[in-house]
Amino acid sequence: GAVVSQHPSRVICKSGTSVKIECRSLDFQATTMFWYRQFPKQSLMLMATSNEGSKATYEQGVEKDKFLINHASLTLSTLTVTSAHPEDSSFYICSARQDRGGSNQPQHFGDGTRLSIL
Amino acid sequence: SQQGEEDPQALSIQEGENATMNCSYKTSINNLQWYRQNSGRGLVHLILIRSNEREKHSGRLRVTLDTSKKSSSLLITASRAADTASYFCATAISRHNDYKLSFGAGTTVTVRA
Numbered sequence: 001g002a003v004v005s006q007h008p009s010r011v012i013c014k015s016g017t018s019v020k021i022e023c024r025s026l027d028f029q030a031t032t033m034f035w036y037r038q039f040p041k042q043s044l045m046l047m048a049t050s051n052e053g054s055k056a057t058y059e060q061g062v063e064k065d066k067f068l069i070n071h072a073s074l075t076l077s078t079l080t081v082t083s084a085h086p087e088d089s090s091f092y093i094c095s096a097r098q099d100r101g102g103s104n105q106p107q108h109f110g111d112g113t114r115l116s117i118l
Numbered sequence: 119s120q121q122g123e124e125d126p127q128a129l130s131i132q133e134g135e136n137a138t139m140n141c142s143y144k145t146s147i148n149n150l151q152w153y154r155q156n157s158g159r160g161l162v163h164l165i166l167i168r169s170n171e172r173e174k175h176s177g178r179l180r181v182t183l184d185t186s187k188k189s190s191s192l193l194i195t196a197s198r199a200a201d202t203a204s205y206f207c208a209t210a211i212s213r214h215n216d217y218k219l220s221f222g223a224g225t226t227v228t229v230r231a
Contacts, residue, residue: 006160032216043206043221044161093160104149104168104210107219109160 003027004096006110014118015086021079021113023094029074030096034107035067038091050077084117091115122207122222130228137194139225141207142187148210148217150183150190155204155224164192164205197229 003026011019023033032051036044048064050056050071058064066088068080077096081088091114095107125140141150149168153161165181167174167190174181180193194201204226208219 002163004160034219043223046218046220049216049218091158095161104166106151106163106166108163109153111160112158114158 002098002106002108004030004094004108004110006094006113008113009111010114010116012116012118013084016083017117019081019084019115021081021092021094021115023077023079023096023110025075025096025098025108028096028098028108030077031074031099032097033071033077034095034097035069035077035079036093036095038093038112040091044093047079081115084115086117089115089117122209122220124205124207124222124225126225127223128226128228130230131197133197133199133229133231135197137197137201137227137229139192139205139227141190141192141222143190143207143209143220143222144188145209145211147185148212150181151208151210151219152179152181152190152192153206153208153221155206157203161206194227197227199229199231201227202229203227 005024007022035047038044047062048056048058050069052071056069071077093112095109097107122143151166152164155161167183178195183190204224206224207222210217
């Protein structure tokens with residue numbers, strides 16, 4: 001159980017394009033979803049936390065107008081990279097957590113999206 | 119900023135040997151989690167150890183937690199080629215009635231056949 005599906009797995013597009021990435025929890029309701037960014041051979045950096053039905057909480061230094069997050073249901077969150085530029089090229093990973101049962105719940109991760117902006 | 123630091127950065131072992139990696143952190147935690155990441159893929163949750171636990175096992179994995187030293191270790195016994203991956207520790211830190219995970223830099227493990 002606890003499967004998180006992330007789509008698409010890879011995107012290559014021109015500078016100025018907006019890109020939407022979907023994150024779905026397939027077999028559980030995800031009260032909270034997270035979006036991370038990972039540079040090659042580095043750790044994961046949290047970009048934002050989203051709760052179903054409310055605005056996302058962005059980490060310091062992350063532009064909320066650049067990275068639009070929508071958590072419309074308990075099984076779906078989307079990240080839209082608006083007007084993407086080459087410096088936005090990265091590996092984006094979502095994760096989801098079912099908060100029922102207390103705070104000691106693991107996060108379950110999608111397989112990531114490799115975004116390449118030309 | 120990252121809270122956890124992992125040691126070593128890279129580890130190369132022969133199949134059948136044990137692999138040990140360590141994680142140190144700086145602030146109080148709710149729990150500590152270990153994850154595995156295969157190249158170009160997402161993270162797979164391995165073990166969660168709560169702050170009031172000292173040791174936990176799952177199959178060939180053994181995790182210890184020493185809150186007095188603010189450190190944790192992950193031991194993989196009888197390693198296999200399929201264990202080749204990057205391993206990350208993540209500390210769960212309370213924030214605004216919730217908690218967020220702070221990841222270490224990871225240990226890259228290569229198991230040679």
